[in-house]
Amino acid sequence: MSKPISHRKACKACDCHPVGAAGKTCNQTTGQCPCKDGVTGITCNRCAKGYQQSRSPIAPCIKIPVAPPTTTASSTEEPSDCDSYCKASKGKLKINMKKYCKKDYAVQVHVLKVDKAGEWWKFTVNIISVYKQGVNRIRRGDQFLWVRAKDVACKCPKIKPGKKYLLLGHDDDSPDQSGVVADKGSLVIQWRDTWARRLRKFQQREKKGKCKKA
Structure with missing residues (x-):
């Protein structure tokens, strides 16, 4: 007999995002896929707040860039x-x-x-x-x-x-x-x-x- 979709033995595709998800297996209760750093959503299909999309499949979402601080080589260095x-x-x-x-x-x-x-x-x-x-x-x-x-x-x-x-x-x-x-x-x-x-x-x-x- 077929099971209701809420039944723990009912099969339902996880549909985890191929790039945003860290794996293909989702939580069997909530359907939440394991997301990579900076990625959010049930299927890991969008960037979290404070992150933006990149072209890297390894790190699809990166922190919104902040320019590196201007670190001088020595404290005695003249501006010129x-x-x-x-x-x-x-x-x-x-x-x-x-x-x-x-x-x-x-x-x-x-x-x-x-x-x-x-x-x-x-x-x-x-x-x-x-x-x-x-x-x-x-x-x-x-x-x-x-x-x-x-x-x-x-x-x-x-x-x-x-x-x-x-x-x-x-x-x-x-x-x-x-x-x-x-x-x-x-x-x-x-x-x-x-x-x-x-x-x-x-x-x-x-x-x-x-x-x-x-």
Whole structure:
């Protein structure tokens, strides 16, 4: 005989969200699915208050970004120090073949969150596309982006959670030997969709040995 839907032995699909839920099995009494951090709803289909949607399947909802505090490298640092410190990184808001060739890696990233880690800031980023990579292999997906506290304090590079950037830099060792490193010499520009085609062309030229001539 069929059971009423309220009966504990009655079968009813959980319908847990494939991205927002942490599992497929829901509470047999309430129907509540187990949600990932920052996700809410019976089926885990929406972001909780104070969170916003991201493009990461691992962390589909992230805290609404708050800019990292401006932490100076030392208490004796003069306000004008950042101007001289960042001088070499100014005027780099354009991308061309020469700049592409000079860097070890080129990636499109979506910055998800940021945490302080000693003398470094650790940005959790989703690497959307890889246009160039050096000795350190870079894969798409969630990774760490490391930036020294001094560079963050002086905003060179200037990186904000919730934004997408084109990032070109060098193969430097990160604090925990994972992820990528950016510094005042890196090229960090807010992403524009029109750049994808140009970067693919640079990628093709590099494969043909054009970087050696650039």
